[in-house]
Structure formats: C-alpha cells, structure tokens
Amino acid sequence: MASTRVGSRPPPVRPTRPAVRSKGRRRRPSVRRFVPLVVVVLLAALVAVLWDRREELIPPMASQCSIPGSDVELTTEQAANAATIAAVARSRGLPARATVVALATAQQESRLRNLDYGDRDSLGLFQQRPSQDWGTPEQVRDPVYAAGKFFDRLVEVPGWETGRLTEVAQAVQRSGFPEAYQQWEPLGTALAGALLATTPDALRCGFPPPTTSGPAAQRTGAVAEVVRREAGAPTVEDGTVSVAGAGWPEATWAVAHAERLQLDRVVMDGWRWTPSTGWEQTPSAFALPLQLRLA
Template sequence: MVSTPVAGRRPPPRANRPAARPARRPPARPTPRRPARRTSRGRALGPLVLVAVLLAAVAPFWREEEGTPSVLAGCTVPGTDVAVTTEQAANAATIAAVARSRGLPPRATVIALATAQQESRLRNLDYGDRDSLGLFQQRPSQGWGSEAQVQDPVYSAGKFFDGLVEVPGWETGRLTEVAQAVQRSGYPEAYQQWEPMASALSGALLATSPSALACGAEPGAGPATVADRTAVVTEAARREAGAPTVEADGTVSIAGAGWPEATWAVAHAERFGLTGIEMDGWRWTPAAGWESTPSTFELPLRLRLA
C-alpha cells in the first residue's frame, strides 16, 4: 500500500552530511615582543628617584642653614646632632671667650649662643631689620653702639652680657624670657627653640678636654702670608684668649691658656689659617683633628701657621 503524504507535513529531512573541514591556515609567525612602554607615572617618578638617591648620598654632608658645608669644612659636637660652619663656630667661640673673660657661669654662654643663633644664625651680618646689625642684631639707633662697634663680635657679645646680668634671676630664668628682656624682640618665644643646640655647643666650647669640638678647615683659607696670619692671630688672641708671644719660628704661644682656649683656636683655625695646634701632649691638625702626642708635652698653647 502506497502511503500518501499528509497535507501540511514536511518531508523527512535528508541524512546529515559530514561537515566540511575548514581550510587550514598557515601557522602565524611569532611576533617579536616589544618592550613594555613606561607609563607616564613611571616617567614622572624616574627623576624623583634619581634625586632621592643623590640626596641620600649627600645627606651626611648637608646642613640646615643656607648651604652649610660638610664636616670637613665645618664643626660638629661629637655625640650630638649639632653641626655648624667654621664661621658660626668661630663666632660662638668668641662669645664663649667673652663670657669666660668676665667670669660668667656657663649659663650665660648658653643664653648668648641661643640669642645669637636666633638673631643672626651666629653670623656677623652687615644688614638686618631697620638698622639692626651684627651677631645680636643690635641697633645703633637704640644706643647699642656705632655700626662698626655692633659688628665687632667681641664688643657686641660684651654689650649683650652687660644687659644680661641686669636681668633679675637670669641665671635660673627661662631662657627665652631672659633673652627677650635683653633684646626686646618682636618674637619673644623664638629664642627657646635653640636652647638644646646652645647647651651642646657651649659645653663643647667650655670643655676641659680635647675633641669636644670636631672641626675641619678648607685648605688655603685665611690670610695669604704667614705675616698676615700672625697679625690676625695675635690680635684675636690678645682680645679673646690671653697674652700671645710670637716665637722665632713664627709659632704663636699663649701662656696660661687651657683647653677652652685650645678649643677656641680650633674653632678659629680656618679664619687664622692654622696648620697645627699643640696643647699638653696633644696635637690638632685640620686633616686629623686631635691626636695624642706624648713626646710634645708643652703647657703653653701653641698655634702653628706654617
């Protein structure tokens, strides 16, 4: 019997044919890998990293105050973070010397150093607010002295101490209040921040042993000739350290001087152009600092200029 297709029905599908294979493509050649591009952030950080490395390298030789040089051309107080230029050290040593010459206690030196640090950063300035000048920014118009006088560190330190000893209770009073009573500054609290620094520096300048103040000096600093240096040394010693004597070989000796005077000489070594300092079995040179030399037990402080 022949079957008749039913209306509306689709014929049965044909048998499925196998799917045609896709055409083979040749294997892709490997593309050379390009180096990864740096991001803009990476490019920006590159110079910063370099700067950071350079700063880390020079950090031990940098100081806070306006381009202070390395320890090789400056002074430090061992065991503390106090570091000053040779100019600052010399001025601090002069202030301490004036206090010693007046028989004032160490507290006077501390107060004076903190005051000078705040007023001038221990530099003998030839400018200031209105007519203020010198280490303590004293004003000639206010009766401190002439312009030349207030720019003389010995004179200006003496004038500060004249005012200091007139302040009631200055020996035990709060440093910034005592300093303000002398200076009458527009920033009366500013002196207090320098007390730790001034205490450490004063202790080094008044110490009775070597190496309390470690200083170096730039080669060739100071006056050019030995005669000129001798004149500078003898005049400064006469005013700040004691009676000087110039020996036949050009060495300047200071009889009766002790370790504070020897440290004074170290602080001024660059200004004087000293090549060596000898004191009680010790010798100081700009390159090596203090070294024990038992063969040279000489009590007079001796300053060598050649």
Template sequence: MTAAVLAALAWDTESTGVPGVPGRCTVAGSSLTLTTEEASSAATIAAVGRARGLPDRAVVLALATAQQESRLRNLDYGDRDSLGLFQQRPSQGWGTEAQVQDPVYAAGIFYDRLVRVPGWETGRLTDVAQAVQRSGFPEAYQQWEPMATELTAVLGSPEPSRLDCRYEPTGAVSPVDVSAVAAAELGVAAMPRAGGAIFVDPAAGWPAATWAVAQAGRLQVAGIEFAGRRWSPDTGWVDAPAVGADAVVIRPTS
C-alpha cells in the same frame, strides 16, 4: 630685632656628623654640626663671656640669643637697622654700625646688658633674652636652649677638645694678628715666638685649644698643640704624646 628664619638651621640635627668635610665642624660623641663660620662666632661669644668671669649660664643665654637672631652669622643686614651676631640696632643705643658688627664688642655689650636683668642667672631663658633684646618674637629664644647648653659645655670643657673643624687654607695670616685676636678674645697672654707659632698661656687650657680649632678657618690655622694632642685641618685631632702642656701652641699657615 629680626624674625626667626625657620629654614636653614645653623645647628644641623640631621647630619651624621662625619668628620673631615671642609667648611664643617663636628663634635665627638654628637651628630650635631656647625659651619666654620658658626663655630667661629660661637667660640668668640663663649670666650668673651669666660674672659669676663661669667658663669656658663651667661654663655648659654648669649649663644641661644645669637642663634635665634642671626644663626650665629655676623650679618651686615637685618630688620630696620639691626646688624651683626645679635642683630643689635645702632639707633637704639647699642653702638655704631662698625661696633655691633665686631663680634667681640657685640658679645661684650650683650653681656653688659644681660647682667643688669634681675634674676638673669635663674630666669627662663627666653624671658631673660627678651629682656635684653626686646624682640617682636619673644618666645623664639627658648627653642635653642638645648643647643646652647651643649655648645657651651663643648667650648668650655677642661677635657681634650671634642670639636673638630676642617677647612681648606686659602692664604697666610700674620702671627702678630693671630696673637692679637687670641689675646683679645681669650683674655690671656698670647705671644708669637720664633718660627711664627703663638704660645697661649697654659692657664687657658683646653677651652683655648677648642677656641683655636673653631677659629681655624678665620685665622688660617695650620696646627694646634696642647697636652698630648695635635690638630691640623687634614687630620683633625690626633694623639701626640711628646706635646707638653706648658702652652697652647697655635701655628698659623705660613
């Protein structure tokens, strides 16, 4: 596994968290920010864990590990043959190069190995992460526990989304492709309807809406609607009393 890169922290503890900056995501009530790439990676990791029915502790462990290994970036390089969000090594049985650079696969196999670690649910974070990763820097994971804990709470909250991401649209993504990504990561039905909007099973609730905001730049999302709130890359979240809670609606850029 790769060593910690102490500069260029992905979790910016010095930012004022001012919303509306393209390429940045902010959290209401917090000064912490992420890039849209980091937010997308974190949301995928969290969604894969939730879809497997794993507790928040599993997500905290995964996010802290990915933060240490890659700064929540899907890297195409690393120490020796390490690749991807978790810097997993194909030569050590983690999968093919293509697989470990697929965030859904990478998160999934991390969780597969995590739940085989005795006492993982209650063990010290850095000890559990090290049991999975076998890094040359076994104590490095612990520093990210506060960040990972807060981010897990934000991404999994049943309350209206606190995450606001802004990006500059660069093109359209097929609604069919967006619905396929949503279904694969959230583990629920996500169906394109007339007009190109994707309707996500309302049982997924606010975590799905937060996931969609985090993926907005990656999937070129033009709008999200759920339970009296509406999001766009221009305005962020605003009140929309007429918006119902019968589905999380994702509208790709057309």
C-alpha cells in the same frame, strides 16, 4: 560551476628549486661582532678621562664643626662666632648659663653669623640696633664688642641665672617674637658645653688645607692680635703664637677659629690638632703651652 566534494584529492604541489647563491658575492660581516669592541674602547677612554680629572671630581672636605655625641653641626664661621661669645663670657668670669643664653639668642637673631643687614638698622650677631644705643654700626658688627654689650645688659636682668631662657633673652633683646629664643636652648647648652669643656675633642672641626695669603710676619701678627682680644696674652716666635696659662677652652677656641686664622696646627699639653686628623696624642709635645701654628 564545478563543485568540490569533501574528501576529494587535492591538486599536486610542484617542488621548488633551492636558491642558487652568486659565486662572485661575499657575505658582509655582522655589525654585532664589532659592538663589544667599540664598548670596550669607549669605556677605556672614559676611565682615562676620569682618572686625569680625579682631583676635580672628588668633592673637597666640607668646612664644618660638630659636637661628638650630638646632632649639632655648624659651619666654621658659626663655630668661630660661638667661640668668641663663649670667650667673652669666660673672660668676664660669668657662669656657663650666660654662655648658653647668649648662644641661643645669637642663633635666633643671626644663626650665629655676623650679618651686615637686618630689620631696620639691626646688625651683627645679636642684631643690635645703633639707633637703640647699642653702639656704632662698626661696633655692633665686632663680635667681641657685640657679645660684651649683650652680657652688660644680661647681668642686669633680675634672676637671669635661673630664669626661663626665652624670658631672660627677651628682657635684653626686646624682640617682636619673644618666644622664639626658647627653641634654641638645647643647641646653646650643647655648644656651651663643648666650648667650655676641659678635655680635647669636645668640638670637632675640619676644612680644606689652609691657603696662605700675605707675608708670614703680617699674618702671625694678625693672629696674635685676635688671640690677645679673645684667648690670652700671646707670645710670637718663628711663625708660632703661644699662649701661656691657656687651658682646653682656649684650645677649643683655637680649633673653632682655625680656618679663619689659617692655622694648620694647634698643640696643647701632649695633644696635636690638624684640620685633617683632628686631635691626636703627641707625647713629644707634652707640657707645652697652647701653640697655634700657621700654614
């Protein structure tokens, strides 16, 4: 076998010929040249689709109420029920403490909702039991009646005006969780303060534009009946319900009930409220009585 010595000359390397291109073949264009164009076309199509569906994609205004300067937020259903409770207390000339206790109690019992169910036969805002002499099932599910029955028993509790809230509420309700009411005293205090305030904008509520349903005269009559039970003696004219002698608590009551009553405007003493703007000053409406105008 031949041996290779270190330092010996390597074998010669033959030169390679360059590759010859075929004259009849063309080079294919790169796919990457078309990618930016395709992306632009797809984006333009997507923008066009989204623009056409913009109203569907934008979420509607939430139906809710809040108290400026606090973290209290409610649905419009809860706010309306709270406003009814405060209105019943006000109509009876009860002090603010009665409203605070009632609101805290209803928050614990039903989260301020007019429930059609409950423990055993408990129903309504205060989960009152027809079997315990609170009234018929239909009555205890009437917020005005239910609040009235609660206040009937509240004022019979010795020292209710100054007593600890949970003990006073328990004396009325006889709950299996007697300490549960106390946690809602801050909420009851803030909410009562807003509903009994003598200034505008104490309670802020907003909701999507009201949708009309039924003849205007029929709807106006229904609103007038609710006003009569909770806010004062109404006068009806041209789709507007007026309440002479009403103050800001009644105006706030109207705002809390606006979605339920299909109101698109509340006017009071130089101020105007709408679901989209809230309260705004309107000097042209100065000195008018409280007016509720339907959508």
